[in-house]
Amino acid sequence: MKISETVAIVTGGASGLGEATVRNFAAGGAKVAIFDMNEARGAQVAAELGDNVIFSKVDVTSEDAVKEGIASAMGAFGRIDACVNCAGIGIAMKTMGKEGPHDYQTFRKVLEINLFGTFNVLRLAVEQMVENEPNADGERGVIVNTASVAAFDGQKGQVAYSASKGAIVGMTLPIARDLAFYGIRICTIAPGLFLTPLFEGLGEKVVESLSAQVTFPKRLGKPSEYGELARNIVESPYLNGETIRLDGAIRLP
Ligand SMILES: NC(=O)c1ccc[n+]([C@@H]2O[C@H](COP(=O)([O-])OP(=O)(O)OC[C@H]3O[C@@H](n4cnc5c(N)ncnc54)[C@H](O)[C@@H]3O)[C@@H](O)[C@H]2O)c1
Numbered sequence: 001m002k003i004s005e006t007v008a009i010v011t012g013g014a015s016g017l018g019e020a021t022v023r024n025f026a027a028g029g030a031k032v033a034i035f036d037m038n039e040a041r042g043a044q045v046a047a048e049l050g051d052n053v054i055f056s057k058v059d060v061t062s063e064d065a066v067k068e069g070i071a072s073a074m075g076a077f078g079r080i081d082a083c084v085n086c087a088g089i090g091i092a093m094k095t096m097g098k099e100g101p102h103d104y105q106t107f108r109k110v111l112e113i114n115l116f117g118t119f120n121v122l123r124l125a126v127e128q129m130v131e132n133e134p135n136a137d138g139e140r141g142v143i144v145n146t147a148s149v150a151a152f153d154g155q156k157g158q159v160a161y162s163a164s165k166g167a168i169v170g171m172t173l174p175i176a177r178d179l180a181f182y183g184i185r186i187c188t189i190a191p192g193l194f195l196t197p198l199f200e201g202l203g204e205k206v207v208e209s210l211s212a213q214v215t216f217p218k219r220l221g222k223p224s225e226y227g228e229l230a231r232n233i234v235e236s237p238y239l240n241g242e243t244i245r246l247d248g249a250i251r252l253p
Contacts, residue, residue, distance in 0.1 A: 004029030008082035014042035016196030018086030024227030033073035060117030083125035114164035176241030192247025215249035
């Protein structure tokens with residue numbers, strides 16, 4: 001699928017990896033609908049990038065909000081070819097801590113946004129993709145989901161986050177199989193440590209010590225490198241059903 005002919009939804013597109021994806025796609029000539037809760041940042045990114053980028057305030061966990069966002073994207077661009085899911089949250093809480101057992105509501109919230117939100121958006125995007133005329137490769141659409149290396153090497157306090165990301169890895173192949181009939185592909189990116197607003201706030205020392213754990217190159221990932229891989233997935237017809245680690249070969253202990 002050529003990026004210049006692609007209409008994409010990018011969730012979490014107001015910040016970090018999602019924003020970098022929006023910028024990469026827009027620079028390649030794609031039309032992009034940002035779905036995010038951060039209205040100020042989302043509207044600012046859309047305004048900066050011009051008429052080919054729109055912003056909708058969408059909570060990915062809400063069926064109604066996602067339907068409204070998709071209706072806006074269809075109204076503006078007339079089709080949806082790609083869906084990149086970057087909206088997500090991370091928390092730190094142990095299964096059993098000094099305060100007692102892991103708070104159940106907090107566990108549910110992380111799963112609700114990271115996993116259910118991802119599936120909610122992709123299923124409703126697919127509803128539109130199946131209406132597309134297939135391109136010369138037989139493709140009607142492509143989905144890019146975001147897991148994390150925490151799906152494989154989760155750390156202390158990451159039980160909810162790792163569970164949500166492990167599930168995103170787990171659903172990648174069955175979704176590829178479910179959607180093969182329609183010519184819709186899916187890949188998941190499992191990022192390592194990326195220099196997004198989250199890490200920028202940690203200070204130079206922490207960034208230095210985290211960077212030292214990366215095999216090569218010894219630095220945090222740049223959000224633009226995530227955007228580039230998301231674009232490669234959209235453009236490569238033979239990439240399907242796979243989770244790709246984007247992590248400088250980091251293996252967290
Ligand atoms: N930064 C990293 O090192 C890293 C590593 C591995 C995985 N990831 C994953 O990549 C994704 C993006 O992370 P980031 O670092 O860019 O984070 P970020 O906080 O910079 O961006 C996440 C965006 O998601 C939005 N969001 C949160 N909840 C939402 C909801 N319910 N509905 C709609 N939007 C919502 C936020 O407003 C924010 O703009 C996340 O899924 C994260 O788990 C990040």
